[in-house]
Amino acid sequence: MRSMLSVSISAIAVVAASASFAGTVKYYADYDPAPLAAMQEIIADFEAANPDIKIEFQNFDHEGYKTSIRNFLSADAPDLANWYAGNRMAPFVNSGQFMDVSDVWEENGLKEDLASALPSMTIDGKQWGVPYTYYQWGIYYNKSVYADAGVEVPETWDQFVENCAVFQEAGIDCLTTGTKALWPGAGIFDYMNMRTNGYEFHMALANGEAAWTSDEVKATFANWAKIVEPGYITKNHAALDWQDAAALLVQGKAANYVMGNFAVAVFKEGGMTNDTLGFMPFPTIDPNVPRAEEAPTDTIHIPSGATNVEDAKKFLAYMAGAEAQTKMNAAMGQLPINKNASVNEEDPFIKAGFELLSTTPGGIAQFFDRDAPAEMAKMGMEGFQEFMVKPERLDAILERLEKARGRVYK
Amino acid sequence: MSLASTETHSRSWWRENQQKLTPYIFLIPGVIFFLVYVIIPIFESFWLSAYSWDGLGEKEFIGMANYAELFDDEAFYTSLKNNVIWLVLYLLAIPAGLGIAIFLNQKVPGMRAYKSLFFFPFVISQVVVGLIFAWFYAPGFGLFYMIIEKVTGSEIAILADERFATYGIIVAGLWPQIAYCMILYLTGLNAVDPEQIEAARLDGAKSFKMLWYIILPQLRPATFLAMVVTVIGALRSFDLVSIMTDGGPYGSTRVLSFYMYEQALSEYGYRMGYGASVAVVLFLIMMVFISGFIWKMVGDERKGL
Numbered sequence: 232m233r234s235m236l237s238v239s240i241s242a243i244a245v246v247a248a249s250a251s252f253a254g255t256v257k258y259y260a261d262y263d264p265a266p267l268a269a270m271q272e273i274i275a276d277f278e279a280a281n282p283d284i285k286i287e288f289q290n291f292d293h294e295g296y297k298t299s300i301r302n303f304l305s306a307d308a309p310d311l312a313n314w315y316a317g318n319r320m321a322p323f324v325n326s327g328q329f330m331d332v333s334d335v336w337e338e339n340g341l342k343e344d345l346a347s348a349l350p351s352m353t354i355d356g357k358q359w360g361v362p363y364t365y366y367q368w369g370i371y372y373n374k375s376v377y378a379d380a381g382v383e384v385p386e387t388w389d390q391f392v393e394n395c396a397v398f399q400e401a402g403i404d405c406l407t408t409g410t411k412a413l414w415p416g417a418g419i420f421d422y423m424n425m426r427t428n429g430y431e432f433h434m435a436l437a438n439g440e441a442a443w444t445s446d447e448v449k450a451t452f453a454n455w456a457k458i459v460e461p462g463y464i465t466k467n468h469a470a471l472d473w474q475d476a477a478a479l480l481v482q483g484k485a486a487n488y489v490m491g492n493f494a495v496a497v498f499k500e501g502g503m504t505n506d507t508l509g510f511m512p513f514p515t516i517d518p519n520v521p522r523a524e525e526a527p528t529d530t531i532h533i534p535s536g537a538t539n540v541e542d543a544k545k546f547l548a549y550m551a552g553a554e555a556q557t558k559m560n561a562a563m564g565q566l567p568i569n570k571n572a573s574v575n576e577e578d579p580f581i582k583a584g585f586e587l588l589s590t591t592p593g594g595i596a597q598f599f600d601r602d603a604p605a606e607m608a609k610m611g612m613e614g615f616q617e618f619m620v621k622p623e624r625l626d627a628i629l630e631r632l633e634k635a636r637g638r639v640y641k
Numbered sequence: 642m643s644l645a646s647t648e649t650h651s652r653s654w655w656r657e658n659q660q661k662l663t664p665y666i667f668l669i670p671g672v673i674f675f676l677v678y679v680i681i682p683i684f685e686s687f688w689l690s691a692y693s694w695d696g697l698g699e700k701e702f703i704g705m706a707n708y709a710e711l712f713d714d715e716a717f718y719t720s721l722k723n724n725v726i727w728l729v730l731y732l733l734a735i736p737a738g739l740g741i742a743i744f745l746n747q748k749v750p751g752m753r754a755y756k757s758l759f760f761f762p763f764v765i766s767q768v769v770v771g772l773i774f775a776w777f778y779a780p781g782f783g784l785f786y787m788i789i790e791k792v793t794g795s796e797i798a799i800l801a802d803e804r805f806a807t808y809g810i811i812v813a814g815l816w817p818q819i820a821y822c823m824i825l826y827l828t829g830l831n832a833v834d835p836e837q838i839e840a841a842r843l844d845g846a847k848s849f850k851m852l853w854y855i856i857l858p859q860l861r862p863a864t865f866l867a868m869v870v871t872v873i874g875a876l877r878s879f880d881l882v883s884i885m886t887d888g889g890p891y892g893s894t895r896v897l898s899f900y901m902y903e904q905a906l907s908e909y910g911y912r913m914g915y916g917a918s919v920a921v922v923l924f925l926i927m928m929v930f931i932s933g934f935i936w937k938m939v940g941d942e943r944k945g946l
Contacts, residue, residue: 297908301696322911326698411801411889467780469890470801475781600909609909617891620801631715638710 254284256542257309260531261296269562273555277546284542304328308536310543316351316362316528317597318437318604323532324354330533330540332547333357339548347588348528348568351597360532361547363556366492366565367584368418368525368598372509376403376486384509388426388454388516391487395463398486405463407485409471410619413612416468417599418489419455420615421525426516427451430523430594437602439640443632452618452625454516459622469616477501489513491527495580496564510583523593527601528568610635683924690918695911707918716892717919720900723807724876724926727896730811731818731875735867738822739860743852745823746830756827763820771884774813775800800886803893810881810894818874822867829863830856865937872930876923897923 262270267290274286289309291299300312304323314320314329323329336342336358342349348362377384380401385391395405410416425433428447435441436448458464465476465485474497479485481501488494498508512522531550533543549555556567561575566584574585588595600608614628655662690707694700711717745756762770777785780798789797799809833856841855857864879898882888888895888903895903897919903909905916 298906301911305697322695322697326695328697411887413887413889466796467798467801470778470780470798605909605911609903613889613891616889620803620890 254539254542255287256284256311256539256546257287257289258311258546259289259291259296259300259303259309260311260313261291261293262313263293266559266563269559273550273558276555276558277549280549281542281545284545286546304534304536308534308538310533310537310539311546312532312534314360314530314532315597315601316348316360316530317601319597319601320359320530320532321354321604324359328535329359330535330537331357332360332533332544335361335544335547335551339551341548341551344553344569344571345551346570347591347595351528351595352530360530361551362528362530362568363550364560364563364565365526365528365568365588365595367587368422368489368491368527369513369584369587370487370511371480371490371494371498372487372511373480373483373485373503374507374509376483377509379483380486384511385514387518388457388514391514392457392463394486395458395461399461399463403483404465404479404485406458406487406489407465407476407479408468408489408619409465409473409476410468410616411470411472413609413616414598414600415473415476415490416615416619417608417612418491418525419619420451420611421596421599422489422513423455423516424448424451425523425525425593425596426513426520427454429520430596433523433596434594434602437596437599437607439604439607439636443629443636448629452629455618456622456625459619464619469620491525492565492580492584505579508580510580512587521593522591524588524591524595525598526566526588526595527598604639607632607635607639686917686920686924689914690921692914694913696905696913697911700914703914707915710915711918711922716895716900719893720895720897720919723894723896726807727811727814727875727878728872730808731814731871731878732868734815734818734822734871735864737815737819738824738867739826741819741823742826742830743856746827760820760824762817763824765817767814767817767880768884770813770817771810771881774809774816775885778809801890803890806886806890806894810878810885813885814874814878814881818871821870825863825867825870826860829860833859865934869934873927876927876930897926 258274260270271288274288278284278286296313300314303309304312305328314323320329336345341358341361345352345362348365349358352358352360352362372384376398380394380397380403382394382397383390385394398405406419408415408419421433424436427450432441432447436443441447465471465479468476473490473494476485476488477490477494477497478501480488481498481503495508512524515522531547533540533547537543550559551569553567553569553571553573556569556572557574560567560572564578564581566574566581566588570589574581576582596602599611603611610632614632617628618625691702691704692700693703693706741759745752745759749755777783778799780786780796780801786796786798789795797805799805837855837859838851841851846855877898878896879902882894882896882899883902886894888899901916901919901923903916904912904919910916
């Protein structure tokens with residue numbers, strides 16, 4: 232009996248040893264097909280450079296990943312997991328599910344190379360993951376519509392609003408959006424607020440340190456109302472998905488769209504080319520406010536339950552490097568964070584985004600639903616949508632958000 | 642020796658009580674699953690609703706604070722109001738189903754094909770129903786939208802307009818629900834006693850009187866069943882809301898079950914305690930109806946109906 236027991240124990244030990252064999256790194260991620268292919272190449276490169284390490288890669292679909300990460304982090308943690316920067320990673324950092332990887336940043340000089348994403352990766356003075364891609368937001372516009380209406384691409388908000396009147400005459404929506412899924416409206420709010428009050432105030436608001444009923448926020452909405460009240464925004468935006476609104480821009484029924492660079496693929500699928508699709512930074516509202524931009528950052532983290540931390544850190548360092556980031560972002564059509572990585576000079580949108588973000592004086596925001604805590608983000612985005620439908624309810628909306636602020640950030 | 646005697650003893654005990662025990666043994670798997678997946682979670686929800694918990698970190702006991710917040714929450718009242726609208730309008734499925742069932746209860750060649758056409762919406766999944774109606778209402782290319790635009794000249798995007806969105810979803814929900822009620826009544830109509838109809842006809846009963854005094858009383862079991870499935874269907878309406886509007890525009894089409902999901906499990910939620918308190922309220926509302934139904938069923942059984 233005893234001998235059988237010891238045999239089975241040693242058998243378990245053998246199995247356990249082979250499972251935690253020094254070289255295996257378990258990596259869970261949620262890539263779309265194109266970046267997935269690039270990631271597999273990067274993994275192959277990494278394995279070639281480190282023959283004793285094997286990456287066990289498992290891909291999830293986006294939406295499923297967002298729910299399953301909560302389960303697998305605590306139950307069966309991989310050694311690496313994809314997630315997002317900013318406040319979006321705060322729940323995992325605060326509950327001790329992500330590992331502090333400040334040493335990876337120190338040893339590889341990442342604070343230099345990935346400087347633009349350092350603030351959004353830092354909580355309590357430590358870094359909790361490595362960013363590998365981001366993309367710019369701004370206004371995408373239909374060049375033919377601009378040409379037909381005979382207006383110039385605006386640089387200031389006043390010019391933008393003046394153009395809107397011209398577009399409305401011609402029966403064209405000046406600004407389109409599709410807020411069925413709420414988040415596209417937050418892009419407009421973020422820019423309105425950052426251009427009116429600046430990056431610091433915007434972050435203070437997202438962190439619950441500023442009041443929604445303050446004069447600053449009211450000024451933001453007053454500027455926004457200049458295009459909401461005259462009906463310059465697509466009327467039924469609350470029933471539209473963002474792709475539906477993209478179709479309006481493609482068809483020339485709308486002139487402008489506040490979007491992230493991922494939308495370019497959709498515009499081009501709809502038949503737009505570099506000659507008809509234009510990109511401009513969001514216009515200046517107050518020239519005294521330093522320009523800040525929106526650039527959501529995707530990241531890779533090491534869960535606290537990881538078994539092979541040492542090799543996982545090696546992979547993080549590799550992923551932070553210029554070569555891997557160049558390859559990954561070429562496939563994603565996005566921007567590398569490593570400043571030594573190169574971008575595709577042929578793509579005018581990538582080029583514009585790279586210039587825009589690398590010269591941003593004000594600061595880089597992650598996006599409202601990543602900067603603000605989840606509950607506040609949801610309430611806020613509903614408020615933005617309601618404002619764009621019923622601007623006369625602004626005071627009630629701001630009261631409601633202020634009440635939520637009192638509760639969310641205790 | 643002693644071993645053998647206990648064996649025969651136990652075998653005879655088993656043989657004696659076999660008849661009595663068998664039903665319980667067959668019940669055990671069902672009871673276990675019912676306990677684990679229904680009864681225990683109900684009590685867990687009650688318990689969880691007294692905590693503040695994000696699903697990951699430490700649970701913090703906060704007593705009745707979730708309920709205090711709930712009763713001061715606009716979104717909760719919106720959901721409650723929508724649930725009432727759902728409940729009232731969903732009941733229309735019963736008379737509508739009855740009407741179609743009576744209409745279809747004729748001996749015409751090919752009737753089975755017509756019946757199955759009417760039954761069709763119940764067969765397709767709620768998600769597909771939601772998608773079809775969302776396209777039907779869609780601004781720009783939806784059929785309904787175009788008709789309204791032609792007829793009235795004004796553009797109305799049903800699902801983007803807080804005044805109509807909930808009604809738009811309920812209409813989508815009624816489509817399969819009417820089919821369901823129709824099927825219940827069709828089977829009920831098969832069991833209607835032709836002799837009674839004959840007798841009533843001799844006594845001069847016609848159309849509405851015939852329906853009200855002769856047919857409907859015989860359809861009582863079908864009506865009861867239709868009532869139960871419709872009320873419960875209205876209260877747990879979730880999939881259509883989720884597919885068609887996702888609770889929007891700005892949360893005006895939320896119902897309690899959707900709000901519970903949003904708070905506890907959606908991308909911006911993970912307030913498990915608060916979601917649980919919504920679930921408890923929804924459970925209590927359902928309990929009113931369910932116990933009413935059970936009370937009536939037990940009463941009917943006693944009366945031997």
